Amino acid sequence: MDHVTPVKDQASTESYSNVGTSQQRRTRIAFAILTRSSKTELQGSKRFAVIHREFKSEIPNGPGKEANEKGTWVCPFEYPGIPKNKFFSKIEAPEDFDWKVQNVFKIKGETSPATTYEGSDVLWYEDDDFAAANPDAMKLLETRHRFLEALQKTTKDPEVLKCIDRDQYLTKELFNNQQHLYWHYEDVSYYHNKIHVDYGIAGFSYMCLREEMVAPPNFQYIPYHVVKESAYKRCLASKGSKKYLELEAEVAGNKSLWSSKRTPTACEKPEKCKCNRIFQLLYKDTEDSLEDPRDRELPRKLLQPNKAGFLDLEHFNYISNQKIIVECSNACGCSEECPRRRLQQGQKKRLVVFYENEIIGFGLRAAEPIKAGEYVTEYVGTVLAPRNNNRNPSYDLGIEIVVEGLVIDSRKCGNLARFVAHACEPNAAFIETHSRIFETDPLIPRVSLYALRDIAIGEAVTICYYSRDKLSSGKGIKCACRPNCPNHLPKN
Ligand SMILES: C[S@@+](CC[C@H](N)C(=O)[O-])C[C@H]1O[C@@H](n2cnc3c(N)ncnc32)[C@H](O)[C@@H]1O
Structure with missing residues (x-):
């Protein structure tokens, strides 16, 4: 990971508690119809979409999609709906890049967190102002920690107990290894969660507390x-x-x-x-x-x-x-x-x-x-x-x-x-x-x-x-x- 502190626009992340308004519910797609025929009489509407032949996950609009098109850092994993390319460091990202917080991590011995940003391979050490400017991201971090603390009290599996620490505090090993499956989990979690957030429902993440992590599940994520x-x-x-x-x-x-x-x-x-x-x-x-x-x-x-x-x-x-x-x-x-x-x-x-x-x-x-x-x-x-x-x-x-x-x-x-x-x-x-x-x-x-x-x-x-x-x-x-x-x- 490239450790730099770029000048960025107000970072933003959606809140896990930010579930949809009734207006959003009325206007969101209720379901999609899958037809094999190219000459179908079916017409899409505001309430449902028509898909021809096959459903294909798309990368959601935003910095990740832009990075997928123009970035040169190639992820070692390829999953539907997840960008394969990212911008390599701050230097490669366009000047007007829309920096959006992807995830926040605690670092042992540090009071301020570190963050990743959508569409970029860069990990930043944040300053003390970050928490106040990004309450939703901090709330998400706290939820993850409460989950891990609860596991620590209830699990008897020694391997899980050992790996809880890795998910609570970012280690040097992970920091320096972009190829680690851990970062793939981060990406799959972020983009699948984003589908929920865009749909106006509470989010989720993937977690694997094993020393030898298994690949995250590979399937097409749909909210309807x-x-x-x-x-x-x-x-x-x-x-x-x-x-x-x-x-x-x-x-x-x-x-x-x-x-x-x-x-x-x-x-x-x-x-x-x-x-x-x-x-x-x-x-x-x-x-x-x-x-x-x-x-x-x-x-x-x-x-x-x-x-x-x-x-x-x-x-x-x-x-x-x-x-x-x-x-x-x-x-x-x-x-x-x-x-x-x-x-x-x-x-x-x-x-x-x-x-x-x-x-x-x-x-x-x-x-x-x-x-x-x-x-x-x-x-x-x-x-x-x-x-x-x-x-x-x-x-x-x-x-x-x-x-x-x-x-x-x-x-x-x-x-x-x-x-x-x-x-x-x-x-x-x-x-x-x-x-x-x-x-x-x-x-x-x-x-x-x-x-x-x-x-x-x-x-x-x-x-x-x-x-x-x-x-x-x-x-x-x-x-x-x-x-x-x-x-x-x-x-x-
Ligand atoms: C609908 S899938 C559940 C998701 C699946 N665990 C995965 O990782 O994709 C059902 C499969 O999960 C596994 N499974 C779920 N609960 C289980 C249980 N109590 N004991 C053994 N296998 C279980 C079995 O392989 C079962 O066929």
């Missing part, structure tokens, strides 16, 4: 679903995509039925809220559906948040998938801050994609305390209608209620929820969510991750992948959720 055209057509044709009044007229055939049967709701406008009725019209079991030969264990259940947007999940049965959340749309007349729109509001707690061990690989951990019943994040990927069963389902999440038979696949494109590890006694669960901001949007299946109990800083967020009988069959990968776990994850 990419829906294959065939799946999109199924969504469009589904009853769920109808506007509320059409649905009421078609399914119930009698609009007045509902007025006498309202149940309490935490919606800001309970007298207008349509969510419980939508559940009745679309998803509630009827006697017919329970006699259906599909081997459903329990009747479907509607999960409703309280006024703070929390679900009561104390007695949650995480074995059965037959639960659904129905979120408000413009049909309910509430604002975007309504507690029944928790998924729409997006991730608010910072998370860490953490390398657990060579069996589990990467998992997800809390960087801030999460409360029981609290929304954590969304499972995002490619929404598809599988044609056969010859799929490797490791990153598949099957949709059973909203548009039955669709799958969300996060293998090639996905978000941080693809890393949630399995635990036989999990502390979180995926829940299908009927959610769209506007009734004019087609209804695309979405899946929320909620905490089943309080999750402390540093703790792994886990879900149960399979039913008890499958886990105890004795076949498949040995489960590593805890020492001596007797269960196995069925082999795909």
